[in-house]
Amino acid sequence: DQQVKQNSPSLSVQEGRISILNCDYTNSMFDYFLWYKKYPAEGPTFLISISSIKDKNEDGRFTVFLNKSAKHLSLHIVPSQPGDSAVYFCAAILSGTYKYIFGTGTRLKVLA
Amino acid sequence: DGGITQSPKYLFRKEGQNVTLSCEQNLNHDAMYWYRQDPGQGLRLIYYSQIVNDFQKGDIAEGYSVSREKKESFPLTVTSAQKNPTAFYLCASSIAGGPVGELFFGEGSRLTVL
Numbered sequence: 001d002q003q004v005k006q007n008s009p010s011l012s013v014q015e016g017r018i019s020i021l022n023c024d025y026t027n028s029m030f031d032y033f034l035w036y037k038k039y040p041a042e043g044p045t046f047l048i049s050i051s052s053i054k055d056k057n058e059d060g061r062f063t064v065f066l067n068k069s070a071k072h073l074s075l076h077i078v079p080s081q082p083g084d085s086a087v088y089f090c091a092a093i094l095s096g097t098y099k100y101i102f103g104t105g106t107r108l109k110v111l112a
Numbered sequence: 113d114g115g116i117t118q119s120p121k122y123l124f125r126k127e128g129q130n131v132t133l134s135c136e137q138n139l140n141h142d143a144m145y146w147y148r149q150d151p152g153q154g155l156r157l158i159y160y161s162q163i164v165n166d167f168q169k170g171d172i173a174e175g176y177s178v179s180r181e182k183k184e185s186f187p188l189t190v191t192s193a194q195k196n197p198t199a200f201y202l203c204a205s206s207i208a209g210g211p212v213g214e215l216f217f218g219e220g221s222r223l224t225v226l
Contacts, residue, residue: 009152034214043116043202043217044155089154091215098143098162098206099170100215104154 003027004092006103014111019077021106023090026071030092030101035064035075038087038105047088048075080110114139118203118218125190125197125225133188133221135203144186145204145215148172155202161186190223198225 005024013019023033031052036044050057050064050073057064063076077084087105094101116137125131137144146158147170157170161180175194180186186205190197200222204215 006154036215041200041220041222043204043219044215045217046214049214091155099157099160099168100145100204100206101157101171102147102155104152 002104003030004090004101004103006088006090006106008106009104010107010109012109012111013080015082016079019075019080019084019108019110021075021077021088021090021108023073023075023103024071025073025092027092027094027101028071029095031095032093033064033066033073034091034093034100035062036089036091036102037084038089044089077108080108082110082112084108085110116203116205116216116218118201118221121219121221123221123223125223127225128192130189130191131197131223133190133201133203133223135186135188135218137184137186137203137205137216137218139205139216140183141205141207141216142183143206144180145206146170146176146178146186146188147202147204149200149202149220158188158201197223199223 034049035047038044048062066073087107089105090103119134143162145160147155159178161167177189203218
């Protein structure tokens, strides 16, 4: 049972445009969410996070939006750059634990 | 430099053999984790440990075992009971006992069963 879902396995975007990556979750006991970027044969690296008490968090070109009623979060990358091409994972943490649950990932390709 | 070291980076194993993947961290983190990555399945949690001498099963613990005798070390043994062990394995750590924060990952170990 996949509690964190990324329904788009891949996404292609033109350089300079906005990339929007989506993530849905089913467990209302998740209280913290993170986005990670991963290149092949490497460990994921942290991008940005958001607490469930907020609905938006920005860090440079990256913004994460959280819609708790819809159990949906999204990562916006503006402007997209070729170096952003990677697999992006969203993750959620179960309240009161340190258990991180990851989604299936979305492969982003930014075209020059 | 502080970080997480996984070894070996590549490992080949014959069917029926146990193999142990090493994970060491010098970040002074309390919590450590093992994930497995398969194509199209994302990162799935195998085991995690929040403190020394204690660990919990994740979503796919069958066929795996761990130990946490030292804060900085969290080795994973892939046993012969694991039916499909070929995968990319990732170790991670985080601060525990305070505000929840990011996971720090190692570079991964790729296990291939021949």
